[in-house]
Amino acid sequence: MLIGAGAALGVAAIGWDLVSPSLSATAAGTYLRPCGDVRISSTWQGHRDRNPPSGEPGTDYAVPIGTAVRAAADGVIVDRKDTTTTATGRYLALRTDDGNYIRYLHLRSSAVLPGTRVSRGQVIAESGASGFGSETGYGSHVHVSLWIGGTPLQMGFTNSVDFENYVQPEDPVPTHQSTTYAWNGVLPLATWTPIPVSPNFYYLAESSHIAKETGDLVIYLHAAGVTKGFQVRVVAETLDSSGRVVDTSVQPSLEIPATADTSPNTPTFGQYTLPYLLSGRLRLFAQIRALNAGIKVQRVIVKKNYWLS
Ligand SMILES: [Zn+2]
Structure with missing residues (x-):
C-alpha cells in the first residue's frame, strides 16, 4: 500500500x-545482493579472465567472515554442502521461483536445509572463506554464481552469467x-x-x-x-x-x-x-x-x- x-x-x-x-522471466534487475552494497573483489568477467579461467565464474563480494548472507529472490534451497573440501568450500544453492539457479560459495555456515522455501532478503547463511579443506582457503568473501533457466549440471558450470546484471x-x-x-x-x-x-x-x-x-x-x-x-x-x-x-x-x-x-x-x-x-x-x-x-x-x-x- x-x-x-x-x-x-x-x-x-x-x-x-x-x-x-521489461521484467522478463530472467528477473532482470530484481535480485538482491547477498550482503548489501559492499565492495566487489572479483567480477564475473574477472573470474573468466583468470588463467586458467574459473570453473564457476561468479561475483565475489568482500565481507568479513560471519556476515549475514541474504537470499537473492524467493525460491527453494536445493543443494547444500557442509564440508570445506574442494574449491567451493561450504555452499548453498537456491532455485529461484523465476526458474534460475544461484550458488553461494565459501560459507562458514548455512542456516537452511535443502527443501526449505526462502524469501528474498531472508538470511540463509554466514559468509566465510572456506575451500580446499580449510576454513581460510581464501580471503573472506561470498562468491555468487547464477545460471539462467537451468541447473549448473544441465548448463555447464562455466556457463553461468553475470549476477551483477540481475541485481536490484x-x-x-x-x-x-x-x-x-x-x-x-x-x-x-x-x-x-x-x-x-x-x-x-x-x-x-x-x-x-x-x-x-x-x-x-x-x-x-x-x-x-x-x-x-x-x-x-x-x-x-x-x-x-x-x-x-x-x-x-x-x-x-x-x-x-x-x-x-x-x-x-x-x-x-x-x-x-x-x-x-x-x-x-x-x-x-x-x-x-x-x-x-x-x-x-x-x-x-x-x-x-x-x-x-
Ligand atoms: Zn569467486
Missing part, C-alpha cells in the same frame, strides 16, 4: 509499457541526502516521460516485503525553453514476488507554469513534494510532461529523508 499525504491514491490500471522496465540497483538517493543529475534531453510534447535520477535509472524509492519505508520526497527541476509550462507526477508500482509489476498507482500531477521571463537563458524552477509510506513490494518513479515544445530539463535534484522499519 502507498499513502500519499493530502492525496488519496486511486489505483488505476494504466498501461505503462513506455516507462516500465541500490537506492540512488541515500538517506537524508540529495542526488543531482544533469539531464539535457528535450522533452517530447505532451508525453509523460520518466525522469532519470542517474544514468538509465528512474526509481526514487523501493520497499521490499521485509521492510517498510517512510519518507519525504522532493524533486527539484531546472528547465529551459518553458513558454507555457510542464507537469510533474509520481507513479507507484506494486510488484509481485517475482518482481513483475502487478499494479500502478498515479499521484495527482503538479503543474509548473513558465516563469515571467521566458527568455531562453532563464530556467524555470519546479518543485514536487511527496510524503510517502511504502509497505509491501512497491517502488516509485517520477514523470514529467511538457506543455510546450522545446523544453529542456537541465538539472534534476532528488532529495529524500526516509527511514526503514
Whole structure:
C-alpha cells in the first residue's frame, strides 16, 4: 500500500509499457545482493579472465567472515554442502521461483536445509572463506554464481552469467541526502516521460516485503525553453514476488507554469513534494510532461529523508 499525504491514491490500471522496465522471466534487475552494497573483489568477467579461467565464474563480494548472507529472490534451497573440501568450500544453492539457479560459495555456515522455501532478503547463511579443506582457503568473501533457466549440471558450470546484471540497483538517493543529475534531453510534447535520477535509472524509492519505508520526497527541476509550462507526477508500482509489476498507482500531477521571463537563458524552477509510506513490494518513479515544445530539463535534484522499519 502507498499513502500519499493530502492525496488519496486511486489505483488505476494504466498501461505503462513506455516507462516500465521489461521484467522478463530472467528477473532482470530484481535480485538482491547477498550482503548489501559492499565492495566487489572479483567480477564475473574477472573470474573468466583468470588463467586458467574459473570453473564457476561468479561475483565475489568482500565481507568479513560471519556476515549475514541474504537470499537473492524467493525460491527453494536445493543443494547444500557442509564440508570445506574442494574449491567451493561450504555452499548453498537456491532455485529461484523465476526458474534460475544461484550458488553461494565459501560459507562458514548455512542456516537452511535443502527443501526449505526462502524469501528474498531472508538470511540463509554466514559468509566465510572456506575451500580446499580449510576454513581460510581464501580471503573472506561470498562468491555468487547464477545460471539462467537451468541447473549448473544441465548448463555447464562455466556457463553461468553475470549476477551483477540481475541485481536490484541500490537506492540512488541515500538517506537524508540529495542526488543531482544533469539531464539535457528535450522533452517530447505532451508525453509523460520518466525522469532519470542517474544514468538509465528512474526509481526514487523501493520497499521490499521485509521492510517498510517512510519518507519525504522532493524533486527539484531546472528547465529551459518553458513558454507555457510542464507537469510533474509520481507513479507507484506494486510488484509481485517475482518482481513483475502487478499494479500502478498515479499521484495527482503538479503543474509548473513558465516563469515571467521566458527568455531562453532563464530556467524555470519546479518543485514536487511527496510524503510517502511504502509497505509491501512497491517502488516509485517520477514523470514529467511538457506543455510546450522545446523544453529542456537541465538539472534534476532528488532529495529524500526516509527511514526503514
Ligand atoms: Zn569467486
